[in-house]
Amino acid sequence: MIASSFWLPPDISTHGSTIDLIIEYVHWFMVVLFIAWGSYFLYCLVRFRAGANPKATYRDAKAKPSKAAEVVVIIIEAILLVGFSIPVWAYYRSDPPGNDKNPLVVRVVAQQFAWNIHYPGPDGKFGATKPELVDEALNPVGLVDGSEDPAAADDYVSVNIFHMPKDRDVLVRLSSKDVIHSFAVPLLRVKQDAIPGMEIPIWFKAEKTNEETQEIMRRPFDLPESAEGEEAETFVKENRLRITMDEYAGIPAGMTLSMDHLKTLVDAGVTSVDMAPGFPVNIQCAQLCGLGHYRMKGQMKIYETADFEAWYADAGKEEVFDEDDFDDEEEDEEDE
Ligand SMILES: [Cu+2]
Numbered sequence: 001m002i003a004s005s006f007w008l009p010p011d012i013s014t015h016g017s018t019i020d021l022i023i024e025y026v027h028w029f030m031v032v033l034f035i036a037w038g039s040y041f042l043y044c045l046v047r048f049r050a051g052a053n054p055k056a057t058y059r060d061a062k063a064k065p066s067k068a069a070e071v072v073v074i075i076i077e078a079i080l081l082v083g084f085s086i087p088v089w090a091y092y093r094s095d096p097p098g099n100d101k102n103p104l105v106v107r108v109v110a111q112q113f114a115w116n117i118h119y120p121g122p123d124g125k126f127g128a129t130k131p132e133l134v135d136e137a138l139n140p141v142g143l144v145d146g147s148e149d150p151a152a153a154d155d156y157v158s159v160n161i162f163h164m165p166k167d168r169d170v171l172v173r174l175s176s177k178d179v180i181h182s183f184a185v186p187l188l189r190v191k192q193d194a195i196p197g198m199e200i201p202i203w204f205k206a207e208k209t210n211e212e213t214q215e216i217m218r219r220p221f222d223l224p225e226s227a228e229g230e231e232a233e234t235f236v237k238e239n240r241l242r243i244t245m246d247e248y249a250g251i252p253a254g255m256t257l258s259m260d261h262l263k264t265l266v267d268a269g270v271t272s273v274d275m276a277p278g279f280p281v282n283i284q285c286a287q288l289c290g291l292g293h294y295r296m297k298g299q300m301k302i303y304e305t306a307d308f309e310a311w312y313a314d315a316g317k318e319e320v321f322d323e324d325d326f327d328d329e330e331e332d333e334e335d336e
Contacts, residue, residue: 012208016189097169110181110194113292119156127152156315160298165308166206182287214276227263242275
């Protein structure tokens with residue numbers, strides 16, 4: 001399919017291909033409309049120019065072709081809507097994964113300007129939350145203490161990092177603490193507004209882990225000829241969010257290129273390295289929600305089932321914050 005390989009990001013979800021297909025159909029239809037209406041516009045410019053028509057006429061257009069064109073457009077649009085959009089929407093929005101599918105249920109609480117991801121822990125029960133307990137630094141969702149509500153004892157709250165397994169349904173209960181945000185994960189073809197005062201369910205399933213997604217996104221980068229000077233510095237700066245996908249000159253795969261690494265590579269005569277985004281699956285806020293909207297982004301960590309279970313079993317014992325996983329500060333300083 002042209003769309004998925006040419007202008008859309010990779011699709012790693014089970015449902016995304018149907019969305020991509022309708023995006024492609026709509027674009028082709030718009031190409032046809034553009035050519036047709038553009039040609040008609042040019043024809044009118046010539047046919048009804050002032051030189052040939054010194055006096056305007058006020059009679060209705062009686063031509064049959066214009067009526068026929070309108071009818072054809074209405075029919076095609078009706079097919080797109082009734083034949084494609086509504087079924088896709090109905091299928092994916094009316095049928096949340098039930099208990100038989102054992103979905104991973106997660107609360108996502110959006111706020112200016114972060115994503116709080118609340119896991120129920122191994123007991124599968126969300127602990128109670130109270131607004132008065134919210135502490136932006138230590139308890140962003142206002143979770144009660146384990147002694148007050150046993151269900152809260154093993155809960156885990158992650159900020160900006162959404163851990164999930166592949167090949168398992170994920171059911172997100174989406175809400176917002178303050179204004180309207182939009183939970184968007186382009187690679188999973190997910191986008192849903194988060195509305196304060198409402199809890200909106202949204203569900204999806206990933207077919208690829210982060211590593212597999214990086215394999216899809218890997219591409220070669222030509223290294224600068226010298227490891228010193230402006231060109232080298234620019235290269236390192238521009239690629240600081242990417243990692244190497246193979247071992248080069250003794251530098252193991254999965255590394256961010258530093259100036260030192262670059263020197264090692266250039267000295268060893270390496271001219272090109274394969275790289276991919278270090279965090280390939282982004283969560284973005286797709287609703288302009290305030291001054292810090294641009295930095296309201298998170299990352300998905302999609303694991304193999306066993307790796308996820310291993311992470312999840314210990315998650316509740318960790319600190320609330322997981323900042324080492326997500327080094328976004330350098331970028332913030334630059335932007336501000
Ligand atoms: Cu936002």
